[in-house]
Amino acid sequence: MIYQSKSKARTAADMMKNYAQPQRLMILSFLAHGEKTVGEIDEATQIGQPALSQQLAELRHANLIANRREAKNVYYALINERVIDCIKQIERLFVDEHDIKAEPSSLRKIKSSNLNKNSVRQETAVVSTGAAAFAKVF
Numbered sequence: 001m002i003y004q005s006k007s008k009a010r011t012a013a014d015m016m017k018n019y020a021q022p023q024r025l026m027i028l029s030f031l032a033h034g035e036k037t038v039g040e041i042d043e044a045t046q047i048g049q050p051a052l053s054q055q056l057a058e059l060r061h062a063n064l065i066a067n068r069r070e071a072k073n074v075y076y077a078l079i080n081e082r083v084i085d086c087i088k089q090i091e092r093l094f095v096d097e098h099d100i101k102a103e104p105s106s107l108r109k110i111k112s113s114n115l116n117k118n119s120v121r122q123e124t125a126v127v128s129t130g131a132a133a134f135a136k137v138f
Contacts, residue, residue: 018062023047023055032087035077
């Protein structure tokens, strides 16, 4: 468990920084649908050069993506299922509209407890979309 180890928490936080950068998150999200060429990534994300090359290099350096060359094309893909799972979870949390409608009972209990204690600080859940919202996660 992460709460039991500062080292594991630091490693996880460092990895999450890669997901918290909007352009990298866009690239990872697109690659979650399979291997793509640089041209396909650029067309889908509209990031443009040289930013796309810089972000692809950062993702390679973080061991989140791999590349291969075939003739004149360079193909990129997510490195493993864990990366795919992480991207899909991020999309479920911050993109899908259906999951922001229901409030879990545990959150209702926390809110109720805080209100009953006449707390100055009222805990509420704020759900927004996009990579910026992911970066605000504690």
